[in-house]
Amino acid sequence: MKEQVFISYSWIDAPVVKSIAEQLRSNGYVPWVDREHLDLNGNLRKQIKEGICSSDYFVLIYSSESVLQKSTWVEFEIETARNYLAEERILQLDIDKKKVIFTGVASNKAFAHSLHNAFALTFDKTGSQKNQGNL
Numbered sequence: 026m027k028e029q030v031f032i033s034y035s036w037i038d039a040p041v042v043k044s045i046a047e048q049l050r051s052n053g054y055v056p057w058v059d060r061e062h063l064d065l066n067g068n069l070r071k072q073i074k075e076g077i078c079s080s081d082y083f084v085l086i087y088s089s090e091s092v093l094q095k096s097t098w099v100e101f102e103i104e105t106a107r108n109y110l111a112e113e114r115i116l117q118l119d120i121d122k123k124k125v126i127f128t129g130v131a132s133n134k135a136f137a138h139s140l141h142n143a144f145a146l147t148f149d150k151t152g153s154q155k156n157q158g159n160l
Contacts, residue, residue: 027053027055028053028054028081028082028136029054029055029056029057029079029080030049030054030055030056030057030080030081030082030084030136030140031057031076031077031080031082031083031084031102032056032057032058032086033083033084033085033102033103033106034085034086034087034091034099035087035088035090035091035094035096035099037088037090038086038087038088038090038091038120041086041088041120042058042086044146044147045084045086045118045140045143045144045147046058048146048147049140049143052139052142057076057077057079057080059073062076069098070101073098073102073105074109077102077105077106077110078105078109078110080110081136082110082114082115082116082136083102083106083110083114083116084116084117084118085099085106085116085117086120087099087117087118087119087120088119088120089121091120116137118140118144123144125140125141125144
């Protein structure tokens with residue numbers, strides 16, 4: 026069974042998220058991204074909680090711009106992940122620093138490596154973002 030990765034982000038960072046999700050998918054992971062999984066006519070909080078709880082990993086993707094937005098949805102997702110997932114299953118990607126941050130000791134080195142590579146492939150040699158499209 027493929028491992029699922031819940032991706033938490035602000036829509037301002039959607040182009041980066043799209044690229045990372047595509048890279049993870051090509052490496053055999055199942056990314057859980059709101060625009061692909063949410064039924065907007067249903068209970069969003071319940072769907073998000075179920076998505077997080079059924080995921081093997083939670084990845085928060087953020088930038089200085091998205092932090093300024095203070096999304097209540099991202100805050101809800103972080104709180105839910107902290108309540109239901111082991112600390113080593115929660116990771117962060119800092120877009121500005123181009124850095125993967127491990128909250129705990131990553132329990133799966135293969136996933137950590139895939140995530141790092143997906144993030145690296147999102148940027149070209151000059152540091153500019155690739156695949157700048159909408160999710």
